[in-house]
Amino acid sequence: MGDSDPLLDLADIRVRLSGLQILDGVSITVPRGSVTGLIGPNGAGKTTVFNVISGFVRPDSGVVRYQGRELGRIKAHRLTRMGIARTLQGVGLFASLTALENVMQGASARMRSGPVSQALAMPWTDVQTERARVLALAAMTDLGIVDDAGRYPSELPYPVQKKVALARALVSDPELLLLDEPAGGIGAGDMAELERLIRTWTPARTVLLVEHHMELVMEVCDLIWVLDAGRVIASGTPAEVRGDPAVLAAYLGQDGAA
Ligand SMILES: Nc1ncnc2c1ncn2[C@@H]1O[C@H](COP(=O)(O)OP(=O)(O)OP(=O)(O)O)[C@@H](O)[C@H]1O
Numbered sequence: 001m002g003d004s005d006p007l008l009d010l011a012d013i014r015v016r017l018s019g020l021q022i023l024d025g026v027s028i029t030v031p032r033g034s035v036t037g038l039i040g041p042n043g044a045g046k047t048t049v050f051n052v053i054s055g056f057v058r059p060d061s062g063v064v065r066y067q068g069r070e071l072g073r074i075k076a077h078r079l080t081r082m083g084i085a086r087t088l089q090g091v092g093l094f095a096s097l098t099a100l101e102n103v104m105q106g107a108s109a110r111m112r113s114g115p116v117s118q119a120l121a122m123p124w125t126d127v128q129t130e131r132a133r134v135l136a137l138a139a140m141t142d143l144g145i146v147d148d149a150g151r152y153p154s155e156l157p158y159p160v161q162k163k164v165a166l167a168r169a170l171v172s173d174p175e176l177l178l179l180d181e182p183a184g185g186i187g188a189g190d191m192a193e194l195e196r197l198i199r200t201w202t203p204a205r206t207v208l209l210v211e212h213h214m215e216l217v218m219e220v221c222d223l224i225w226v227l228d229a230g231r232v233i234a235s236g237t238p239a240e241v242r243g244d245p246a247v248l249a250a251y252l253g254q255d256g257a258a
């Protein structure tokens with residue numbers, strides 16, 4: 001996972017929204033096969049970085065490169081096809097779909113093959129639906145939630161909802177997994193399991209992890225980038241970042257403001 005060959009890199013990304021400079025020249029690299037952390041106080045711009053990578057937000061300037069190629073503004077289904085999947089902060093499940101149906105949505109990039117059927121948003125064939133169901137059930141089995149396949153999100157405990165969202169991302173067999181606070185709202189036991197899971201995904205997959213739980217970040221990450229107020233203020237190994245005065249100051253500032 002040499003730095004000379006990053007799977008993803010962002011160069012000097014600037015984003016202005018509603019007159020506010022949200023990202024102010026952010027450059028980060030994500031080595032292939034790594035677990036890379038993106039941390040920082042509330043409002044630092046972490047989710048916005050994910051939105052830029054996934055094409056939800058168009059940067060005013062700067063470049064995003066994936067596997068050495070520039071990512072323009074791309075549609076969600078193309079992103080999945082390129083091997084990038086994302087979980088949303090919170091859970092972001094469809095309330096009217098069962099857990100299984102939610103996970104099946106993530107399989108769409110592996111189902112709709114031709115550009116014509118994509119452009120026409122053609123419905124799945126029976127064969128495609130069956131294939132999506134098989135893939136989704138396999139992903140849910142891996143995460144230990146297959147018994148909840150027929151339940152609706154509102155019927156499931158929050159940590160299980162988070163796993164459904166994870167399964168929806170994993171079912172596309174992504175090379176790069178963007179996780180936005182996967183440990184948010186879950187307990188210590190689930191957090192330990194998440195840590196173990198993340199380790200099983202790499203180095204076959206690369207993980208970019210946004211998380212506020214420092215114990216998880218410090219345990220699982222190979223490399224960490226620290227954002228504050230739209231700028232990178234530190235980067236390095238967990239040990240390097242943990243002792244960085246600028247990082248401590250940024251988090252203390254947050255506590256003071258809260
Ligand atoms: N569409 C928008 N218009 C204006 N401001 C926005 C918009 N989206 C985000 N922001 C602001 O940009 C800043 C960064 O938001 P972002 O969600 O990226 O932070 P974050 O680091 O993910 O925070 P958290 O840890 O709380 O999730 C915040 O101040 C937020 O209020």
Ligand SMILES: [Mg+2]
Nearest residue numbers: 046047048089
């Ligand atoms: Mg966020």
